[in-house]
Amino acid sequence: MVTKRPRGRPKNPPKFKELMEELMYTTDIFEPDELEMFKGLSSIYLKDFDEEHLTANDMDDILTIAVNKVLETRLLKASKGHTDMQIDTSVAIERLRKATEKLKENLATRRKDRIDPKKFGGFSIVDIAVAYDMDKKRELMDQSIKFKEEEVETLKSELLVGNKQDADAEIIKVEEG
Numbered sequence: 238m239v240t241k242r243p244r245g246r247p248k249n250p251p252k253f254k255e256l257m258e259e260l261m262y263t264t265d266i267f268e269p270d271e272l273e274m275f276k277g278l279s280s281i282y283l284k285d286f287d288e289e290h291l292t293a294n295d296m297d298d299i300l301t302i303a304v305n306k307v308l309e310t311r312l313l314k315a316s317k318g319h320t321d322m323q324i325d326t327s328v329a330i331e332r333l334r335k336a337t338e339k340l341k342e343n344l345a346t347r348r349k350d351r352i353d354p355k356k357f358g359g360f361s362i363v364d365i366a367v368a369y370d371m372d373k374k375r376e377l378m379d380q381s382i383k384f385k386e387e388e389v390e391t392l393k394s395e396l397l398v399g400n401k402q403d404a405d406a407e408i409i410k411v412e413e414g
Contacts, residue, residue, distance in 0.1 A: 252288060261300075271307045278303040285344075290351055298340045305333045305340075 263272055282299045283291075309330050316326035 267307060271311065274310065275303050275307050278306050282344075286348065292347070295344060295347060298344050302337050302340050302344075305337045309333050 263275060267275055279299055282302060286295060312326045312329055312333075316322040
C-alpha cells in the first residue's frame with residue numbers, strides 16, 4: 238500500500254530553533270564557547286523574522302552568517318601571537334566578511350519583498366510623529382503613576398520621622414532597655 242505524502246509545508250512545522258538544536262551536529266563542530274556564540278547569533282538574527290514566513294533560504298543564510306562569525310573569531314584566536322599567520326588570517330576574515338555582507342543583503346531583500354506595501358500605505362511623517370508622541374506620553378504617564386505609588390508608600394512608612402528641629406516633626410519617645 239502506497240501512502241501519499243502531503244505536499245507543501247506541514248500544518249505545524251517544527252520551529253527553526255528546534256530543528257537547529259536537534260538535527261545539526263553543532264556540538265561536534267564547535268567548542269562550548271563557540272556553540273554558545275553560534276546559538277546566540279542565530280537567535281538574534283531570527284528575531285528579525287516572523288518564523289511563519291521563514292524560508293529555507295532564510296534559514297541557510299542565518300546559519301551561514303552565524304557560522305561565519307564563529308569562524309572569524311576562531312581565526313582571530315588562532316592567529317593571536319603568531320605574526321606569520323596574521324596576513325593569511327586577515328585575508329580569510331575579509332572573505333568571510335564579504336560573504337556575510339552578501340548574505341545580509343539577501344536576507345534584507347527577501348524580507349523587504351514580503352512586506353505588503355498596502356499595509357503601510359497612507360502613513361505620512363506626521364502620522365509617525367503623532368504615534369511616537371502618543372507612545373512617549375503613555376510611557377511618561379506610566380512612569381508618573383509608578384512614582385506617585387512610591388511616594389504614597391514612602392509617606393506611609395516610618396522612614397519620614399524627621400528630627401526635632403523640623404517644624405512638623407513628631408517627637409517619639411523610645412524606651413531603652
